[in-house]
Amino acid sequence: MRRLFPVTDETAARPDGGAGPGAHPDADREWTLQELATAYAYPAPAVGGGPRRPWLRANMVASLDGAAQHDGRSQPLSDATDMRIFGTLRALADVVVVGAETVRQEGYRPARAREAFAAARAAAGQGPAPAIAVVSASLDLDFSLPLFTAPLVPTLLLTGAAAAPDRVAAAERAGVRVVVAGEGAGADPARAVAALGELGMSRLLTEGGPRLLGQMVAAGVLDELCLTVSPMLTAGGAQRVAGGPSVPVPQRFALVSLLEEKGFLFSRYRRVG
Known part of the structure; x- marks a missing residue:
């Protein structure tokens, strides 16, 4: 892997914070997990202490022609390095926010503890693994799946006040914590982010899908996008990384930052202002 942006000279500090002798940060080499964790670190808390503001980051992959999926799944567009970054972003997060349709299509399982990140998570006051928070209006989910029955950290369900009571009861019987974050059947993105913050979860990561990400973009709550551009063409009518109606103003x-390996581009963008 090599770093294309920001550009550094040969005296620059390494991605792990070191300096002096050693591998140049822009050299084509395999980065350690610690280097990836430093490169993708969440913003530091504001000076003066107090509770952290929730920071919502998205991690998505897209083909050269803009497809977010192939045959309904994102995995065919990925590779080993993309999955290392995927795992690193999860290891940095307090909670992974995901739409119900993505849970069904991608076969979501509970997040696992990663020994390589155990000490860092403990030092940051985090649990052994991020929680998974599923966003759903219909609650049409199989609550017998391991995501709900055997998570290392209890799974959350973000929904609205008008959600079907029998489905809410089914989720609670499975040990799922139901969080109401909207007045209608579904969760409102801004209220969902605020609700997670009130639960002490400030490092938020969403992995989509496109419909959920589009709702977050429209609500103006997305702080950061980590986008992998896959060197593949798919054609067809697959969704973009963010779906739904367009925003009034782009x-x-x-x-x-921008990293590259084997033609894959790993970009990181932050909202201006």
Whole structure:
């Protein structure tokens, strides 16, 4: 892997914070998990202490022609390095927010503890693994799946006040914590982010799908996008990384970093302002 942006000279600090002798940060080499964790670190808390503001990051993959999926799944567009970054982003997060349709299509399982990140998570006051928070209006989910019955950290369900009571009861019987974050049947993105923050979860990561990400973009709550551009063409009518209606005015994001390996581009953008 090599870093294309920001550009550094040969005296620059390494991605792990070191300096002096050693591998140049822009050299084509395999980065350690610690280097990836440093490169993708969440913003530090504001000076003066107090509770952290929830920071919502998205991690998505897209083909060269803009497809977010192939045959309904994102995995065919990925590779080993993309999955290492995927695992690192999860290891940094307090909670992974995901739409119900993505849970069904991708066969979501509970997040697992990663020994390589155990000490860092403990030092940051985090549990052994991030919680999974499923966003659903219909609650049409199989609550007998391991995601709900055997998570290392209890799974959350973000929904609205008008959700079907029998489905809410089914979720609670399975040990799922139901969080009401909207007045209708579904969760409102801004209220969902705020509700997770009130639960002490400030490092938020969403893995989509496109419909959920589109709702977050429209609500103006997305702080950061980590987008892998896969060197593949798929054609067809697959969804983009963010779906739904367009926003009234395009939202400007600024490039923070750009990594490359084997033709895959790993970009990171933050919302301007």
